[in-house]
Amino acid sequence: MKSRAEISSRHSYDVRVTFKAGFNAEALRSTSATPGFPWLSRLVTLVRVSRDGLVTQAKSDAEKRRMLGAAHDGDLLLAAWPGEWSQDVFVVDDLPGARLAVGLPRKGQKPPAENVESAGSVSWDPSSFVPSGRLWCHLAEIPALPVEGRRQLTSRFADHYASDEDAIALLRRTDLDPSVRRALLNGVTWFRAAPLIADEGCTPEEALALLDRFRTAGSVIEAALRRRETREAAYEVLAALPYLDAAKVWMDGRISRDPMQFPDLADRVLRVILTKEPPESSSGPGYGADRYDRPSMVRLLLKEVPEERRREYLRHPEYGSLAQQALLTEDQLTDNDLLLCLPEILMPGPVTTGAAPTLLLHVYRFPRLAELGGTDLRQAATCLLDAGWSPVQAARSGHWDALLAAARLAETPNLIEALAQAAVFDRATPRSESNAAERWTDPRRYELVDLLVSKTGISEKELCYLLDRLPLDHVQDLQESARKRGRLHRLCTQMLEARMKAPFLSSAGIAPLTALPTDDELSTAADPQAVLRNLMSYRGRDRNKVIDHALASAHMTDELAWRLPVQDLERHPVYGPRLAAEVVKICGDSPARWQAFARAWTQPTSLLATLLFSRLHAAEQPAAGRQPGHQ
Secondary structure: OOOHHHHHHHHHHHHHHHHHHHOOOOOOEEHHHOOOOOOOOOOOEEEEEOOOOOEEEEOOHHHHHHHHHHOOOOOEEEEEEEOOOOEEEEEOOOHHHHHHHOOOOOOOOOOHHHHEEEOOEEOOOHHHOOOOOOHHHHHHHOOOOOHHHHHHHHHHHHOOOOOHHHHHHHHOOOOOOHHHHHHHHHOOOHHHHHHHHHOOOOOHHHHHHHHHHOOOOHHHHHHHHOOOOOHHHHHHHHHHOOHHHHHHHHHOOOOOOOOOOOOOHHHHHHHHHHHOOOOHHHHOOOOOHHHOOHHHHHHHHHHHOOHHHHHHHHHOOOOHHHHHHHHOOOOOOOHHHHHHOHHHHOOOOOOOOOOOOHHHHHHHHOOOHHHHOHHHHHHHHHHHHHOOOOHHHHHHOOOHHHHHHHHHHOOOHHHHHHHHHHHOOOOOOOOOHHHOOOOOOOHHHHHHHHHHHOOOOOOHHHHHHHHOOOOHHHHHHHHHHOOOOOHHHHHHHHHHHHHHOOHHHOHHHOOOOOOOOOHHHHHOOOOHHHHHHHHHOOOOOOHHHHHHHHHOOOOOOHHHHOOOEHHHHOOOOOHHHHHHHHHHHHHOOOHHHHHHHHHHOOOOOOOEHHHHHHHHHHOOOOOOOOOOOOO
């Protein structure tokens, strides 16, 4: 006689061969490789593709048992199990094992048509019988049910042939023999224990015994939480759980759980998550691994705990830093949350010369920090220079977000000077004929200059250093937007007068216009848009003609057109209306944005369209680090 292991191995081999013959499911994960697969979870749906092409699905417990009992080895069985952010599909590669997991015999149910031995005679295998409907439950409810009937019902339940309702009906009987009752409870498996504990037919002592037997089963703990007599014991069991089991208690039941039903469950689970170390495998690759990593769990649970407890966790001397780190991964935080997370934000960390310090990235993500952080935050930004951070190297690496955040916080002359040098790091010498037409492609650089020139702490020397290295139209725009009789307006005026007299700005210094390329000629170019960008930088006498030719090209895009000054676009018959439509789209119903647009539109301006859009977007937020009237 073959052993149980040999039979299991034989069945698994047959299933794999059948799949290879009819279906190719190698791209899917198998249920046998997923320990504790929740077959009877309401989140799991089974799909069966029979050998004759019939496709059916099963969602309820009864439907799943019928499907697994009637399935053949040649059928394709799939199980859909959703994770937190995605849906995974598994192939059922061990049909006998799946049947055992849902309480069926390994051989399942054979349809009557296949059991016909002779006409009018049907063979019946008692071991393959599974009660259907509520017959056994009705039997359990009969007051005069004989003792032997009760024992048969108990035996059926212990062998997984009866339903939860049958067992509950038996436990509710006051005349049930103690030995029968013990046999019934001793045969309970973890996925059957939860409904018994939740029912009053199960005594508090029996419920506590089941809870003690299945201490790591989330459904059992939740069932015990529903009963007043077992609630405290359930909390004690929860506190003793290892990290991963506590995380599963929360995650596996949170979709179907009423959040008002257990108001302090999140608090109890969060204590375990913060105080116990997660296993290495919980953060490694694999299905659902990211569901249980500590930052995600802490962030999720902090949302569920009461506000007062949330503050206590964030201020806790031992694991407050861990809670703050997890909370700072959120996209949006309230002012109170930001203030509570300030200790972690201000925590000194490793600083690399050309990298983006964590402190500045936090300030860029949460602009309100520039106002909420106060002197401590501004001092921490200044200390970055002493720690080895180089704004110029950061600019070379393209970390404009960090540089913008530093500019919002900068108050000391040394930091402002370093940021001014970073803003024009690639223009180390004053403007010359060779680079007179250069423009920046990143609007954040224009925003950085705007922040720096508005700083009261910037010296005239640094202002002149910046202005002397900006394109002429940028200096003109700064002059137009500056406060009249202010320092910035005076310096811009002086700079413009000096540069207009420079010989390289005369028409003699600009190459004459040659033949403009057609669309057919552009189509043969390696990079047609590079040719258009070169045309858009032309500064000769026929500039308007060149710009109009570039805008009329079939290779022109909105993204490329927005790099032109507004005064070039507004007169164009196509891009003028498009520019107006984009302004309306950005401003919407925002008074602040329309006011910002009006301020920029007091006269024709050489402001780039991309910079105009950036200013309109920024007008909706409080001006962090910018003090109007102090330019």
